[in-house]
Amino acid sequence: MSNEKLPSRSENFSEWYNQVVQRAELADYAPVRGCMVVRPYGWSIWENIQQALDKRFKATGHVNAAFPLFIPMSFLEKEKEHVEGFSPELAVVTVGGGEKLEEPLVVRPTSETIIGYMYSKWIKSYRDLPVLINQWANVVRWEMRTRLFLRTLEFYWQEGHTAHATAEEAEEETMRMLNVYTDFAENEAAVPVVPGVKSESEKFAGAVRSYTIEAMMGDRRALQSGTSHFLGQNFAKAFDIQFLDWNNELQYAWTTSWGLSTRFVGAIIMTHGDDQGLILPPRLAPIQVVIVPIYKNDDEKARVMETVNRVQSELSAFRVHVDSRTELTPGFKFNDWELRGVPLRIEIGPKDVEKGSVAFARRDIPGREGKSFVSQDGLADSVQKMLDEIQKSLFQRALAFREANTYRPDAYDELKEAVQKGWALAWWCEDADCEAKVKEDTRATTRCIPLEQEGGQGTCVVCGRPAARKVYFARAY
Amino acid sequence: MSNEKLPSRSENFSEWYNQVVQRAELADYAPVRGCMVVRPYGWSIWENIQQALDKRFKATGHVNAAFPLFIPMSFLEKEKEHVEGFSPELAVVTVGGGEKLEEPLVVRPTSETIIGYMYSKWIKSYRDLPVLINQWANVVRWEMRTRLFLRTLEFYWQEGHTAHATAEEAEEETMRMLNVYTDFAENEAAVPVVPGVKSESEKFAGAVRSYTIEAMMGDRRALQSGTSHFLGQNFAKAFDIQFLDWNNELQYAWTTSWGLSTRFVGAIIMTHGDDQGLILPPRLAPIQVVIVPIYKNDDEKARVMETVNRVQSELSAFRVHVDSRTELTPGFKFNDWELRGVPLRIEIGPKDVEKGSVAFARRDIPGREGKSFVSQDGLADSVQKMLDEIQKSLFQRALAFREANTYRPDAYDELKEAVQKGWALAWWCEDADCEAKVKEDTRATTRCIPLEQEGGQGTCVVCGRPAARKVYFARAY
Numbered sequence: 001m002s003n004e005k006l007p008s009r010s011e012n013f014s015e016w017y018n019q020v021v022q023r024a025e026l027a028d029y030a031p032v033r034g035c036m037v038v039r040p041y042g043w044s045i046w047e048n049i050q051q052a053l054d055k056r057f058k059a060t061g062h063v064n065a066a067f068p069l070f071i072p073m074s075f076l077e078k079e080k081e082h083v084e085g086f087s088p089e090l091a092v093v094t095v096g097g098g099e100k101l102e103e104p105l106v107v108r109p110t111s112e113t114i115i116g117y118m119y120s121k122w123i124k125s126y127r128d129l130p131v132l133i134n135q136w137a138n139v140v141r142w143e144m145r146t147r148l149f150l151r152t153l154e155f156y157w158q159e160g161h162t163a164h165a166t167a168e169e170a171e172e173e174t175m176r177m178l179n180v181y182t183d184f185a186e187n188e189a190a191v192p193v194v195p196g197v198k199s200e201s202e203k204f205a206g207a208v209r210s211y212t213i214e215a216m217m218g219d220r221r222a223l224q225s226g227t228s229h230f231l232g233q234n235f236a237k238a239f240d241i242q243f244l245d246w247n248n249e250l251q252y253a254w255t256t257s258w259g260l261s262t263r264f265v266g267a268i269i270m271t272h273g274d275d276q277g278l279i280l281p282p283r284l285a286p287i288q289v290v291i292v293p294i295y296k297n298d299d300e301k302a303r304v305m306e307t308v309n310r311v312q313s314e315l316s317a318f319r320v321h322v323d324s325r326t327e328l329t330p331g332f333k334f335n336d337w338e339l340r341g342v343p344l345r346i347e348i349g350p351k352d353v354e355k356g357s358v359a360f361a362r363r364d365i366p367g368r369e370g371k372s373f374v375s376q377d378g379l380a381d382s383v384q385k386m387l388d389e390i391q392k393s394l395f396q397r398a399l400a401f402r403e404a405n406t407y408r409p410d411a412y413d414e415l416k417e418a419v420q421k422g423w424a425l426a427w428w429c430e431d432a433d434c435e436a437k438v439k440e441d442t443r444a445t446t447r448c449i450p451l452e453q454e455g456g457q458g459t460c461v462v463c464g465r466p467a468a469r470k471v472y473f474a475r476a477y
Numbered sequence: 478m479s480n481e482k483l484p485s486r487s488e489n490f491s492e493w494y495n496q497v498v499q500r501a502e503l504a505d506y507a508p509v510r511g512c513m514v515v516r517p518y519g520w521s522i523w524e525n526i527q528q529a530l531d532k533r534f535k536a537t538g539h540v541n542a543a544f545p546l547f548i549p550m551s552f553l554e555k556e557k558e559h560v561e562g563f564s565p566e567l568a569v570v571t572v573g574g575g576e577k578l579e580e581p582l583v584v585r586p587t588s589e590t591i592i593g594y595m596y597s598k599w600i601k602s603y604r605d606l607p608v609l610i611n612q613w614a615n616v617v618r619w620e621m622r623t624r625l626f627l628r629t630l631e632f633y634w635q636e637g638h639t640a641h642a643t644a645e646e647a648e649e650e651t652m653r654m655l656n657v658y659t660d661f662a663e664n665e666a667a668v669p670v671v672p673g674v675k676s677e678s679e680k681f682a683g684a685v686r687s688y689t690i691e692a693m694m695g696d697r698r699a700l701q702s703g704t705s706h707f708l709g710q711n712f713a714k715a716f717d718i719q720f721l722d723w724n725n726e727l728q729y730a731w732t733t734s735w736g737l738s739t740r741f742v743g744a745i746i747m748t749h750g751d752d753q754g755l756i757l758p759p760r761l762a763p764i765q766v767v768i769v770p771i772y773k774n775d776d777e778k779a780r781v782m783e784t785v786n787r788v789q790s791e792l793s794a795f796r797v798h799v800d801s802r803t804e805l806t807p808g809f810k811f812n813d814w815e816l817r818g819v820p821l822r823i824e825i826g827p828k829d830v831e832k833g834s835v836a837f838a839r840r841d842i843p844g845r846e847g848k849s850f851v852s853q854d855g856l857a858d859s860v861q862k863m864l865d866e867i868q869k870s871l872f873q874r875a876l877a878f879r880e881a882n883t884y885r886p887d888a889y890d891e892l893k894e895a896v897q898k899g900w901a902l903a904w905w906c907e908d909a910d911c912e913a914k915v916k917e918d919t920r921a922t923t924r925c926i927p928l929e930q931e932g933g934q935g936t937c938v939v940c941g942r943p944a945a946r947k948v949y950f951a952r953a954y
Contacts, residue, residue: 028595028598028599030544030545030591030595031549031552031591031594032545032547032548032549032582035545035546035547036545037542037543037544037545037595038542038543039542040540040541040542040610042542043540043541043542043543044540044541046543047541063517063520063521064517064520064521064524065514065515065516065517065519065520066514066515066520066523066615066633067507067514068507068509068512068513068514068631069512069546069584069615069617069631070509070512070568070630070631071509072508072509075508087575088574088575089574090572090573090574090575091547091570091572091573091574091582092570092571092572092573093568093569093570093571093584094569094570094571094572095567095568095569095571095581096567096568096569096619096630097565097566097567097568097619097621098564098565098567098619104572105509105568107546107570107584114507114508117508118505118507118514121505122505127804133517137615138543138546138614138615140546140547142573142574142575144574153547153573154545154546154547156543327604
């Protein structure tokens with residue numbers, strides 16, 4: 001807890017991020033390099049994300065299960081692209097119960113292989129399909145450069161793994177879950193995203209096609225915020241997931257996988273905050289409303305607290321916190337809750353008690369402009385309206401920011417300039433060489449070929465050859 | 478899915494257990510020795526357990542967080558008893574990102590050490606206390622003899638870790654959480670438990686005192702079903718968790734830890750089932766009511782399904798499943814849902830449609846006796862009453878079973894006989910030698926000294942010396 005000023009978000013975004021995460025008590029560094037502790041306030045955001053997603057998963061027919069943390073090293077080797085993609089990042093258990101293991105065990109970096117193995121045991125006939133399973137789990141990838149929430153050795157996520165009788169059904173599933181992520185990101189987190197398909201070089205190791213939702217952070221870099229993969233029959237063949245079809249013939253299943261992680265907490269922080277700290281979208285905020293009582297003496301305190309307690313119980317449908325700490329001034333508390341990004345602050349003082357009103361202070365509009373006085377009558381309705389308004393305004397603001405920082409370069413020089421300032425949406429011939437050249441020259445990568453194309457045809461911004469689709473180039477986390 | 482007969486529960490309890498777990502699709506063996514896959518039906522029981530506990534944790538002021546999976550080996554060595562207790566069971570990561578690690582990392586067997594380290598960073602003053610944190614996590618203990626749910630290399634649990642300014646507060650917390658477990662076990666899972674304190678030799682490695690809830694399984698063995706530990710200042714001293722007290726003097730904090738795991742799913746299976754399979758307590762059952770439509774032809778089917786659909790929507794407050802599989806007979810379905818332990822089956826046939834009734838079949842009372850015909854009017858109320866009745870009756874039956882199988886031996890020969898048949902509640906001098914002798918002679922261990930004592934004083938059933946309290950001796954899982 002501290003009232004010291006944060007670094008400026010516009011001037012030193014990276015340091016602003018680090019300090020906000022730690023000072024708002026979202027997460028802390030663990031004693032093991034690259035690992036994090038997610039503190040209660042941060043974990044509570046993740047719990048709200050989990051609820052919002054889990055509801056959507058169940059509504060689309062999925063069930064949860066739990067697969068083991070440890071995977072035999074040999075499993076990863078069964079899918080060639082997969083092992084190439086993941087082997088540099090593995091944590092390996094070589095000793096168990098005091099003895100050296102015959103076969104080393106990998107701490108799961110993702111679970112396609114072990115789940116594929118189990119599916120091959122469980123799936124025998126078309127009647128067993130589709131299998132629609134999700135798990136909430138921790139996974140480990142041995143990253144060298146780490147950052148709280150964005151890139152840590154261990155992180156938390158959900159990974160959906162489904163198996164289907166036909167390619168069409170598996171492709172439908174892949175798109176369904178991409179839509180679930182888009183809906184979640186935009187309507188719960190107020191984070192506008194571009195859904196699209198990854199290039200060949202950016203796709204998941206072992207997938208036929210990877211889809212992604214990409215979001216623009218406050219420093220104009222892109223963050224891959226959720227992915228959905230059509231795996232074709234790659235893993236079904238590697239793990240022998242076969243079923244008897246309607247004609248009693250053996251077929252390989254078609255599988256998908258899709259995931260969204262605690263990285264998304266980073267997306268929320270980097271999309272919304274300001275120089276005062278976090279701004280949390282009301283739907284996911286652990287505390288939606290903080291009530292700060294204001295008084296000078298015991299007499300005032302008694303009157304104010306009576307109203308505060310009544311208001312608190314009237315607002316029981318919301319996640320409300322009353323800051324009744326006596327050793328701190330109201331001004332200190334205002335700063336403290338602003339740092340923590342609580343969307344709405346309600347101040348109640350002796351004058352409010354007299355007038356039957358309260359003061360609202362919107363977190364998304366600092367200072368006088370965000371203040372209003374509201375009657376205590378019908379307060380639950382007023383709070384709901386204000387939270388809806390804040391939710392909407394955060395989304396609109398982030399969308400406007402993304403649009404203002406998205407360029408449409410026609411020439412290579414323009415592209416190079418654009419990716420220093422924001423995102424570039426440009427024609428691309430879909431050749432990996434052009435993509436590699438951009439990366440080398442600018443460090444920007446292709447983020448996705450958006451599903452929604454603006455139409456027409458053009459020429460590749462790199463090589464000038466004909467191009468059927470536009471792609472986003474951007475520097476990314 | 479199979480309708481084959483299970484082994485008899487009374488004749489071969491162990492094999493009955495193994496088959497029920499696998500055929501009811503609760504869990505399966507993973508390809509790594511001793512690891513399990515918790516399948517959707519089993520995980521759904523765990524999710525219901527999580528909800529019931531998490532609600533209670535939050536109501537008692539706790540918040541959730543997430544601490545890392547990996548713990549530096551040196552941390553475990555800081556608390557002498559702790560490292561001795563856990564070192565034979567560790568899984569150790571020695572390679573990360575392709576390189577040998579300087580310090581091996583232990584996959585957490587429990588998190589007192591790493592959480593102690595973090596608490597020492599966070600706690601500075603009495604104002605920071607108490608810290609009341611829980612985490613839902615996977616942990617790993619390298620067990621040699623494993624069994625699905627009861628003992629697996631990796632298992633799932635919650636572990637609460639709290640820090641307090643005084644010993645009294647920490648002891649209160651320890652008891653509060655033991656009470657939460659007791660309340661949960663008895664009122665949600667219908668599993669009667671004995672809350673009590675562990676003997677010195679059975680306590681948690683590093684604790685001052687360990688409390689437990691012990692439950693009697695269907696084979697009369699005991700299962701430790703949840704534990705709550707008063708850790709004194711042991712971990713605070715090992716990890717330097719110090720705070721400035723009201724007099725501005727440095728003090729070590731007092732800590733507790735408490736946990737309940739997926740083992741409890743095993744407790745539910747072994748407390749309630751019968752020769753037909755599982756019997757799940759209504760409050761935790763993934764499916765509380767299964768509706769089986771009965772018809773002979775398309776005309777009947779149309780009429781029956783109309784009623785089935787209406788009934789289903791009227792029962793939307795319950796977890797209802799309609800078994801509309803067309804390739805299976807009603808008899809097959811009855812067996813299938815009995816195996817899976819669904820507490821209440823509702824059968825609807827053409828006659829029921831005519832009469833405006835449905836047939837109830839209680840899972841806890843097989844055959845005709847458990848059947849009744851109930852009006853479709855006010856069905857939701859009738860279902861609620863029946864589920865409450867089943868919940869209560871499961872608890873009463875298990876309690877009666879435990880009482881019928883609990884003996885009160887006065888002599889050592891009686892004790893030796895008693896622990897072959899059930900539990901023995903007997904006077905004990907609390908000397909470890911007597912406890913060790915019983916274990917050697919009978920394989921029975923002390924389960925707990927129950928908090929509720931029957932009063933009086935006696936002489937130790939082993940050595941004849943004076944004894945102030947009775948203890949439960951039993952063979953245990």
